[in-house]
Amino acid sequence: MTNRKPAVILAAAMIVASGFSRTETVRAQADAHPAFTVGTAAAQRGQKAYGVMHVPAGVDAGYDIPVVVIHGARPGPVLAVVSGAHGTEYASILSVEALIDNPSTAPATLSGTLILVPLVNVPSFERLTPHVNPNDNKSMNSRYPGDLNGTQTDRASAVITKEVVEQCDHLIDLHGGDLDENLRPYSYWTVTGNAKQDEFSRGMVLAFGLDHIIISRERPKDPRASRFLENTASTRGKPSFTAEAGRSGPVDAGDVTMLSDGVLNVMGYLKMTGRAATPVAKPVWVEVTSIASDYNGVFFPQVPRDAHVAKGATIGLVKDVLNRQxxxxxxxxxxxxxxxxxxxxxKKGDTIASLGVITQEPK
Ligand SMILES: [Zn+2]
Known part of the structure; x- marks a missing residue:
């Protein structure tokens, strides 16, 4: 691919360059990032630093979002990996925690910089609250690019936009089935309309390794109204994507590994490590529709996750609490x-299922 030529580094040149943004020959120049700071985590070249991003108090309380910066011994792309916008999607949170001490992310072996944010929604994690931040009842993946004059979720989103999105070249947002979601793993590939960027992000998604990919065409195009985290990075010209694995509370080690290995694969694709990135050979491309409930009641699923269903097939029953259908x-x-x-x-309005309709491989 023409947009993946590695940047040429001359002599002792130090240049931060993702293959996407810098394809031209680069003259020798000073290291663009001799140090890298996110919140209170400040790392020199070849160091790993721990810290927090302070969400300032405003109309409600502030809090701290933990962050690790791994600043590789050699320059390269800046990759941000964020999870826990939904603080009870545990497999995704643990997958980012696992990356902090993975041998492949050791600063000495790394070209480029990793920003690791395992848990955005600390209040949700602490209070076992699915979908939202219990302090303001807002989803922490729907208020980007954020607002420092808003409630806690709005302010946290503004801090993450400034500290993480604006400082990275690429972002991976990790999720999973929340407490009420029995989910099969998949990634999203976002179509921004910028062909070069979309080709690059498609390569990232295929390198990540999940073989079911949702084509996401409807996300906002205006960076001032980006709404979602991946969307905030993508609308700022940074090839990025979202992936999900894990479900319904208990943590399956296989789901954790699936996500953390996926990030390591993308690091290989970005030439941050020597890891070979083997793209998914035969991905299943889908467009999704959501099936919502028109009823309050007791739900009985009739098919498992990953079932292939016909149009009109029974996927669930709703009864009242006295067992009447x-x-x-x-x-x-x-x-x-x-x-x-x-x-x-x-309850009425809840999502019953997300249905993936198989579609052609996008051109
Ligand atoms: Zn989520």
Whole structure:
């Protein structure tokens, strides 16, 4: 690919260059990042630093978001890996924690810089609250690029935009099935409309390694109204993506490894390490639709995650608490159950399932 030529580094030149943003021959010049600082984590070249990003107090309380900066011995791309916007999607949180001490991220072996943020939504983690920050009832992946005059989630989003998004070249946002979601693993590939950027991010997604990929075309294009974290990076010209694994509370070690290995694969793709990046050979490309509940009641799933269902197939039943059936939930299309509601609790408007409709490989 023409946009993946490695930057040429002459003599003792120190240049931070992702293959995406810098393809031209680079003259010898000073190290663009002799040190790298995110929040209170300040690392010199070849160092790992621990710290926090302070979310200032405002109309409600402030708090600290933990962060690690691994500043490689050699210059290279700056990759941010963020998880825990939803603080009960545990596999994704543990996968980023595991990366902190993985031998492949040791500063001595690393070209470039890793910004690792395992847990954005500390209040959700502490209080076992799915989907939202319990302090203001907002999703912590829906308020970007943030607002320092808003509530805690808005201010945290503004801090992450400034400290993480603006300082990185690429961002991976990791999620998983929340407490009520029985989810099969998948990535998203975002179509921004910038062909060069989209080709590069597609290479990142394929390198990551999950073989089911949701094509995401509808996200905002205006950086001032970016809304989601990946979207905030993508609308600022930084090839980025989201991936999900893990489900319904208990942590499966395989899900954790799937995500952390995926990040290591992308690091190989970005030439941050010598790891060979083998792209997914035959990805399943899907477009997703959400099936929501029209009822309050008790939910009984009738198919597992990853089931291939026909249009009109029964995927769940809704009963009242006295065991009387209220409704049969059927699939709105033929497709793959990307996730299905894992818990009996159900109220009107809740998501029952995310259905992936298989589509052609995008051109
Ligand atoms: Zn999530």
């Amino acid at each position: 209220i409704a049969e939930i059927t699939s709105t299309d033929a497709g793959i159950i990307m996730f299905i509601r894992a818990l009996p609790s159900l």
